[in-house]
Amino acid sequence: MNLTLKVWRQKDARAPGRMVTYQAPDVLPDMSFLEMLDVVNENLIAKGEEPIAFDSDCREGICGTCSMVINGKAHGGWTGTTVCQLHMRHFHDGDTIVIEPWRARPFPILKDLITDRTAFDRIIQAGGFVSVNTGGTPDANALPIAKSDADTAMDAAACIGCGACVAACKNASAMLFVAAKVSHLAALPQGKVERERRVLRMVKAMDNEGFGNCTVTGSCEAVCPKEVSLDFIARMNREYGKAILKNSAPRPSKSGN
Ligand code: SF4
Numbered sequence: 001m002n003l004t005l006k007v008w009r010q011k012d013a014r015a016p017g018r019m020v021t022y023q024a025p026d027v028l029p030d031m032s033f034l035e036m037l038d039v040v041n042e043n044l045i046a047k048g049e050e051p052i053a054f055d056s057d058c059r060e061g062i063c064g065t066c067s068m069v070i071n072g073k074a075h076g077g078w079t080g081t082t083v084c085q086l087h088m089r090h091f092h093d094g095d096t097i098v099i100e101p102w103r104a105r106p107f108p109i110l111k112d113l114i115t116d117r118t119a120f121d122r123i124i125q126a127g128g129f130v131s132v133n134t135g136g137t138p139d140a141n142a143l144p145i146a147k148s149d150a151d152t153a154m155d156a157a158a159c160i161g162c163g164a165c166v167a168a169c170k171n172a173s174a175m176l177f178v179a180a181k182v183s184h185l186a187a188l189p190q191g192k193v194e195r196e197r198r199v200l201r202m203v204k205a206m207d208n209e210g211f212g213n214c215t216v217t218g219s220c221e222a223v224c225p226k227e228v229s230l231d232f233i234a235r236m237n238r239e240y241g242k243a244i245l246k247n248s249a250p251r252p253s254k255s256g257n
């Protein structure tokens with residue numbers, strides 16, 4: 001199949017960007033989207049031109065680095081699919097495909113399709129961890145966890161931090177990402193000790209990075225390649241509300257008055 005690509009090219013963070021048109025001939029249906037771009041890049045290099053810069057690492061849907069918007073949809077819009085897992089059989093001979101980077105102020109473009117997503121790292125640094133001493137690896141079944149809690153934690157832990165939820169949101173909200181991380185840890189006994197501190201700090205870090213607020217349009221859930229549910233945002237809001245109430249409650253005085 002022969003395709004036409006319209007790709008965002010931007011030399012560096014400060015240079016203005018523009019769409020550039022390339023031809024992608026002889027694309028095989030079993031190629032992944034990134035393999036198709038690899039071939040386009042090999043042809044560009046052979047012609048002495050600058051290859052298209054894009055991020056990728058695992059190429060099996062688990063690292064979250066292959067962030068790009070395809071035909072206006074983060075990761076291309078196929079259910080539960082990252083760009084690296086998207087195959088060219090979904091396209092047709094003669095198609096024109098528009099490829100852009102994530103577009104959100106907290107994710108500035110570094111070059112072509114690569115954005116700086118370290119804002120997510122800083123949110124994790126603010127609280128997305130367990131720092132209390134949980135001891136060595138416990139024996140299996142020594143720490144009973146209800147099946148429903150384990151399932152909730154696993155569903156939330158599926159988040160790969162790709163940022164598609166932000167890219168798809170008209171407010172550039174990071175609520176789905178933060179909610180997944182907060183919910184994952186709050187559901188498990190190891191994460192309960194710090195749950196209030198965690199949610200307060202992570203939400204503050206999210207706001208400080210300039211992400212917008214959630215207006216529940218559901219666009220994040222629709223594009224999330226790990227199908228992280230909007231329910232986690234409700235769960236985080238409950239965590240946050242409880243933490244605010246607990247932290248604003250008057251402390252009993254030592255004299256008991
Ligand atoms: S919630 Fe989904 S879309 Fe957002 S960062 Fe996690 S995996 Fe990506």
Ligand code: FES
Nearest residue numbers: 059063064066084
């Ligand atoms: S390259 Fe790792 S998720 Fe796509």
